[in-house]
Amino acid sequence: MSALLLALDYAAVLIFALTGALVASRAQLDIVGFAFLACLTAVGGGTLRDVLLDRNPVFWIAAPSFLAVAAAAAILVFFTAHLLESRYRALLWLDACALAVAVTAGAGVALSLNQPAPIVIIMGMVTGCMGGLMRDVVVGEVPLVLKQGELYVTAAFAGALAAVTAERIGETPWITLSACAAVTLILRAGSLRFGWRLPVYRSRPPRT
Amino acid sequence: MSALLLALDYAAVLIFALTGALVASRAQLDIVGFAFLACLTAVGGGTLRDVLLDRNPVFWIAAPSFLAVAAAAAILVFFTAHLLESRYRALLWLDACALAVAVTAGAGVALSLNQPAPIVIIMGMVTGCMGGLMRDVVVGEVPLVLKQGELYVTAAFAGALAAVTAERIGETPWITLSACAAVTLILRAGSLRFGWRLPVYRSRPPRT
Amino acid sequence: MSALLLALDYAAVLIFALTGALVASRAQLDIVGFAFLACLTAVGGGTLRDVLLDRNPVFWIAAPSFLAVAAAAAILVFFTAHLLESRYRALLWLDACALAVAVTAGAGVALSLNQPAPIVIIMGMVTGCMGGLMRDVVVGEVPLVLKQGELYVTAAFAGALAAVTAERIGETPWITLSACAAVTLILRAGSLRFGWRLPVYRSRPPRT
Numbered sequence: 001m002s003a004l005l006l007a008l009d010y011a012a013v014l015i016f017a018l019t020g021a022l023v024a025s026r027a028q029l030d031i032v033g034f035a036f037l038a039c040l041t042a043v044g045g046g047t048l049r050d051v052l053l054d055r056n057p058v059f060w061i062a063a064p065s066f067l068a069v070a071a072a073a074a075i076l077v078f079f080t081a082h083l084l085e086s087r088y089r090a091l092l093w094l095d096a097c098a099l100a101v102a103v104t105a106g107a108g109v110a111l112s113l114n115q116p117a118p119i120v121i122i123m124g125m126v127t128g129c130m131g132g133l134m135r136d137v138v139v140g141e142v143p144l145v146l147k148q149g150e151l152y153v154t155a156a157f158a159g160a161l162a163a164v165t166a167e168r169i170g171e172t173p174w175i176t177l178s179a180c181a182a183v184t185l186i187l188r189a190g191s192l193r194f195g196w197r198l199p200v201y202r203s204r205p206p207r208t
Numbered sequence: 209m210s211a212l213l214l215a216l217d218y219a220a221v222l223i224f225a226l227t228g229a230l231v232a233s234r235a236q237l238d239i240v241g242f243a244f245l246a247c248l249t250a251v252g253g254g255t256l257r258d259v260l261l262d263r264n265p266v267f268w269i270a271a272p273s274f275l276a277v278a279a280a281a282a283i284l285v286f287f288t289a290h291l292l293e294s295r296y297r298a299l300l301w302l303d304a305c306a307l308a309v310a311v312t313a314g315a316g317v318a319l320s321l322n323q324p325a326p327i328v329i330i331m332g333m334v335t336g337c338m339g340g341l342m343r344d345v346v347v348g349e350v351p352l353v354l355k356q357g358e359l360y361v362t363a364a365f366a367g368a369l370a371a372v373t374a375e376r377i378g379e380t381p382w383i384t385l386s387a388c389a390a391v392t393l394i395l396r397a398g399s400l401r402f403g404w405r406l407p408v409y410r411s412r413p414p415r416t
Numbered sequence: 417m418s419a420l421l422l423a424l425d426y427a428a429v430l431i432f433a434l435t436g437a438l439v440a441s442r443a444q445l446d447i448v449g450f451a452f453l454a455c456l457t458a459v460g461g462g463t464l465r466d467v468l469l470d471r472n473p474v475f476w477i478a479a480p481s482f483l484a485v486a487a488a489a490a491i492l493v494f495f496t497a498h499l500l501e502s503r504y505r506a507l508l509w510l511d512a513c514a515l516a517v518a519v520t521a522g523a524g525v526a527l528s529l530n531q532p533a534p535i536v537i538i539m540g541m542v543t544g545c546m547g548g549l550m551r552d553v554v555v556g557e558v559p560l561v562l563k564q565g566e567l568y569v570t571a572a573f574a575g576a577l578a579a580v581t582a583e584r585i586g587e588t589p590w591i592t593l594s595a596c597a598a599v600t601l602i603l604r605a606g607s608l609r610f611g612w613r614l615p616v617y618r619s620r621p622p623r624t
Binding site for chain 3: 081
């Protein structure tokens with residue numbers, strides 16, 4: 001299972017780095033700013049997971065090649081982002097993929113450490129949501145994670161719950177982790193494509 | 209003392225979760241967004257305290273029921289916030305209570321680990337102020353902690369100082385922690401109710 | 417080398433604390449707010465470095481006098497900032513000095529722990545950039561670190577790279593660390609004074 005978890009961490013880092021670089025392009029940063037934001041987004045969630053679980057060393061300190069992957073993704077975006085028809089749409093969809101992969105990576109690590117179910121779920125959510133949250137807070141945008149009514153934290157929660165359930169009923173790691181990624185991605189993609197949403201709090205005018 | 213500290217952590221989590229959910233209601237999030245912001249606010253300060261003090265595991269990983277409390281508080285607020293006359297006033301007063309309880313929890317933990325006085329004071333302030341700071345930064349509001357002239361960090365500082373002083377002169381844990389909570393709450397409440405404040409820096413026009 | 421590293425940490429704390437207090441003066445905070453922001457800025461980057469490297473205890477918990485230095489700097493600024501002709505220019509230049517010293521402190525600590533080159537570089541950048549980033553995010557300003565095209569993260573990167581290179585070719589710690597500080601400061605100062613910059617991403621109108 002540990003090779004699989006490593007591959008998931010690499011995939012999450014790569015895709016989140018692409019989203020960080022796209023946000024950098026929208027904020028018109030220079031190439032080092034691209035790399036900085038790509039690295040922050042790519043390793044932010046997993047770093048928080050490792051610090052909370054007291055995993056030592058943190059995954060990208062154990063294997064600095066994670067940072068090389070993120071920096072390479074940033075450089076790629078710096079020179080090719082102008083080819084995209086809509087950088088914002090690319091950002092949304094890459095972010096959805098990154099969310100699905102990172103939730104799976106986070107839940108998988110917690111499962112491999114035999115953490116109880118609530119901690120597995122939280123670690124999936126932390127790994128999936130926190131990198132993007134840091135990215136958005138640092139550039140001063142409203143975090144995607146808090147977009148009203150969209151399934152985002154909800155998708156992460158449901159995916160991690162699927163992982164816990166699959167593991168509980170004795171599925172193999174492959175199926176457990178695939179279920180997690182699939183549930184997360186389907187919910188998030190459905191929200192982006194078909195407008196699936198939860199009712200928002202709106203019983204009174206806001207900000208009073 | 210450790211049962212008392214655990215109770216304080218639960219109380220701080222509950223009240224801070226209520227404030228996080230109220231902020232979520234003002235930002236018109238959905239129910240999962242309520243739970244997310246409630247959990248972040250509820251455990252943010254204590255988590256930072258535990259990471260800084262290298263306490264393992266972090267308090268809510270040792271007892272995931274903390275998160276259940278925070279999520280329950282979020283659900284409660286989601287369905288009842290419309291009954292409040294002013295959500296903003298409720299937020300301010302709950303936040304004052306949460307501050308007093310959390311400063312006490314933070315200082316108490318540091319005292320129980322025999323940390324030196326400056327670290328006890330800082331841990332009280334970190335535990336009290338950082339959860340609310342994260343809540344406000346994430347939703348993009350000016351942090352309550354930085355409201356000009358209001359006693360907030362000051363109240364936390366004075367409360368933690370009271371705890372250190374009481375412990376130094378040999379008071380029991382009950383009295384030490386009660387003094388901390390009382391001093392923090394009185395100063396913060398006095399600032400909200402009677403406008404007690406410190407002079408702000410205003411020798412020249414701002415932002416030049 | 418460890419006395420030298422301790423001195424660098426003290427210098428970085430002092431200068432970053434001055435920048436935090438200057439930002440507090442621009443946000444018209446009270447004296448406790450000055451101290452809070454000064455401490456956050458002063459120890460933010462180094463704390464993250466220590467948590468990531470699992471150094472225990474965190475540097476300012478091992479020696480709380482760091483916080484006394486930061487608080488003293490805050491008080492000094494509270495009573496003297498009105499004497500400055502331009503607080504913003506003072507902020508920029510102090511921040512440049514703090515960056516140079518803190519990058520050096522971060523890279524030096526990682527070198528002393530025999531970390532591989534990429535981690536040394538990252539720790540230099542984290543220690544140098546993250547305290548100022550936290551300062552700016554908390555008060556809701558655009559982070560200096562993300563100013564379009566200015567050499568900031570770039571200066572930190574180049575300085576840390578210089579440290580790694582000097583160490584690799586067998587220079588003494590003094591020369592290694594001096595090279596790091598000099599490269600960082602020259603690039604950042606050149607960017608402030610002469611407008612040295614990297615090209616920014618601007619192939620299409622922003623925010624589309």
